[in-house]
Amino acid sequence: MRKSFRLLGACLLPVLLTAQTRATVVEHTCTDLQAIPEYRIDQVKNGIQSHYAHTSHGSQLTWGLEFVEDGDPFYAFEICCSYLPQSSGEWCIFDGQE
Numbered sequence: 001m002r003k004s005f006r007l008l009g010a011c012l013l014p015v016l017l018t019a020q021t022r023a024t025v026v027e028h029t030c031t032d033l034q035a036i037p038e039y040r041i042d043q044v045k046n047g048i049q050s051h052y053a054h055t056s057h058g059s060q061l062t063w064g065l066e067f068v069e070d071g072d073p074f075y076a077f078e079i080c081c082s083y084l085p086q087s088s089g090e091w092c093i094f095d096g097q098e
Contacts, residue, residue: 024036024037024040033068033072033075038074041074041075044091045076045077045089045090045091046088046089048091048092049084049092049093049094050091050092050093050094051084051093051094051096052079052093052094052095053096053097054095062079062093062095065077065079076089076090076091077090077091077092077093078090078091078092078093079093079095080093080094080095081095081096082094082095082096082098083096
């Protein structure tokens with residue numbers, strides 16, 4: 001019985017600890033990039049690769065990313081058409097319908 005409780009406690013502890021941490025919600029109305037913790041930006045730049053398939057209207061988002069990066073190189077990204085770039089320390093984005 002004690003072993004079952006220890007196992008249950010070991011399984012629930014990460015859930016309880018996660019539940020007590022406050023989430024940061026940044027959605028489409030946010031205009032303050034400082035609201036996003038720097039460590040979250042670093043997590044994206046160092047561990048997330050994306051595929052962005054869009055129509056001609058979708059290029060507004062990629063242009064927006066360029067303006068953000070021009071304003072502050074901390075928000076570096078690499079976007080390539082038809083292939084996924086392999087750049088270190090940048091958010092890598094495959095841009096295309098392939």
